[in-house]
Amino acid sequence: xxxxxxxxxxxxxxxxxxxxxxxxxxxxxxxxxxxxxxxxxxxxxxxxxxxxxxxxxxxxxxxxxxxxxxxxxxxxxxxxxxxxxxxxxxxxxxxxxxxxxxxxxxxxxxxxxxxxxxxxxxxxxxxxxxxxxxxxxxxxxxxxxxxxxxxxxxxxxxxxxxxxxxxxxxxxxxxxxxxxxxxxxxxxxxxxxxxxxxxxxxxxxxxxxxxxxxxxxxxxxxxxxxxxxxxxxxxxxxxxxxxxxxxxxxxxxxxxxxxxxxxxxxxxxx
Numbered sequence: 001x002x003x004x005x006x007x008x009x010x011x012x013x014x015x016x017x018x019x020x021x022x023x024x025x026x027x028x029x030x031x032x033x034x035x036x037x038x039x040x041x042x043x044x045x046x047x048x049x050x051x052x053x054x055x056x057x058x059x060x061x062x063x064x065x066x067x068x069x070x071x072x073x074x075x076x077x078x079x080x081x082x083x084x085x086x087x088x089x090x091x092x093x094x095x096x097x098x099x100x101x102x103x104x105x106x107x108x109x110x111x112x113x114x115x116x117x118x119x120x121x122x123x124x125x126x127x128x129x130x131x132x133x134x135x136x137x138x139x140x141x142x143x144x145x146x147x148x149x150x151x152x153x154x155x156x157x158x159x160x161x162x163x164x165x166x167x168x169x170x171x172x173x174x175x176x177x178x179x180x181x182x183x184x185x186x187x188x189x190x191x192x193x194x195x196x197x198x199x200x201x202x203x204x205x206x207x208x209x210x211x212x213x214x215x216x217x218x219x220x221x222x223x224x225x226x227x228x229x230x231x232x233x234x235x236x237x238x239x240x241x242x243x244x245x246x247x248x249x250x251x252x253x254x255x256x257x258x259x260x261x262x263x264x265x266x267x268x269x270x
Contacts, residue, residue, distance in 0.1 A: 007079030007096075011136030012088065014038040016193075018060065019231050020072035021105040021263050025060050027230065030193040032056050035078070038132040039093070044080055046091040063097050071102040073231055077135055102231070106263060109256040113238020113248060114153040114227070116167065118216070119143040124159045124166075124188035131191040143168050152241060154227065156219075159188040164214040170227035170235070171195035173209075174219055175249050181218065184211040194228040201258050207251075224249035233259050 006012040016035050019026045032053050039045045063074050075098040083089035122139045124130065139157070147155040147168065154167045166172055166189040174181045180202065183189050202209055219225060225237035225246045236252050239245050 004082040005079065006082060006088065007077065007135055010086070011134065012042070013077060013079030013093065013135045014042065014044075015075055015077040015133055015135050017073060017075045017230055019102070020060070020064060020074055021070075021102075021266070023064050023070050024266050025057075025064075025074070026263060026266055027193050027197050028053075028057065028060075030196045031230070034133060034191055034193060038134070039078065041128060041132060042080070043088075043091050044078065044093045049092045059095060059097070063099050067099050069099075069101040071105045073100045073102050074098070075100075079135065107233030107256050107259045109233075109252055110235050113236050113246065115151075115239045115241060116154045116156055116237055117147065117150050117152040117241040118243070119146055119155040119157045121146050122157065123162075124157050126159055126186055126188040130188040131185050133190055140168050150241070154237075156240070158216070161213075162216070163187055164216065164219060165189045166192075167227050170229040170232075172214075172219075173198070173226050173228065174214065174222040175224040175226075175251065176218075176222050180207065180209040180251075181214055181222075182209055182211055183214050187213055192228060192230070194230050194233065197259075197262075198228050198234070198255060201255060205254075220244045223247060224252070226252050 014035060016031045018031055039051060045051060059076060060074060077096045078093045080088055081090045081092050081094055122142045124139060143155045143157055156167050157165050159165045164172060164183050165187050171189060171192040172183060185191055199209055219240060220243055227235045227237065234252050234256050236248050237246055
C-alpha cells in the first residue's frame with residue numbers, strides 16, 4: 001500500500017458490500033443511492049470524475065467476470081486520491097475491490113436466535129456522516145472486540161443520547177403487539193440498503209413501520225427483534241443478554257421468503 005493512501009492515513013472514503021447471487025448483484029439501486037450520496041457529501045465527485053449507475057455496474061461486472069464463483073460478497077472501497085493533509089487537495093477517488101465466496105445463493109433465516117448484548121465501550125454520534133458507509137469504522141471495531149470478549153453473537157450500539165442506533169453491521173427492527181419500529185436515520189445509524197428494501201417490502205404489504213428514536217426500554221418490552229443487512233438479509237434475535245427474551249415472528253419468515261423471491265426474479269443485467 002502507498003504510504004500516501006488517504007484511506008489508510010485518514011479513513012477518507014466509503015465502501016459498499018454487495019451480495020451477488022448467481023452472478024447477479026442484488027439490491028443495486030439502494031447501494032448506488034447511498035454510495036452516490038456519500039461521494040457527494042465527502043466531495044469526492046467533481047466535474048472531472050463522474051460516477052453513474054452504469055459506472056457502478058461496470059465495476060461489479062469486472063469483479064464478477066474475474067471470479068469463478070457464482071455467489072459472492074463484493075466489497076468496493078472508494079478512497080480519495082492523495083494530496084493534502086486533513087484538508088484534502090483533491091476531489092477524485094480510486095477504488096479497491098475485495099471478493100469473497102458465499103456458501104449459497106439465497107437468504108436464510110437463522111434457526112437459532114441470536115444472543116446479543118449492549119455495547120458499553122462506545123457511543124455513536126449523529127452527524128452528517130453517521131448514515132454513510134464510511135471506511136472509518138473504529139466504533140464498530142471496538143464494539144466487535146467487546147462482543148467477542150462477552151461471547152455474544154452481536155452487539156447493540158447506542159447514540160450519545162442513550163437511544164438505540166443499530167448493531168455492529170446491521171439495522172435494528174422491533175415488533176411490539178404487531179407494530180413495527182426501527183430507529184430513524186437521525187439516531188446515528190447507517191442508512192442500510194437492506195433496511196431500505198425491507199421498509200419497501202413492508203409498505204407493499206400495507207404494513208407500517210414507525211421510524212423514531214427508541215429507548216433501551218423499548219427493546220426490553222418488545223415481543224420480537226430482528227436485524228437486517230445486505231449479506232444475511234434478516235436475522236432474528238432470541239435474547240438481549242441479561243435483559244430480555246424474544247420470540248421468532250412469522251413476519252420474519254415472510255420477509256425472508258419475499259427477499260428470496262426478489263433474488264430469483266432479479267434481472268439486473270451487467
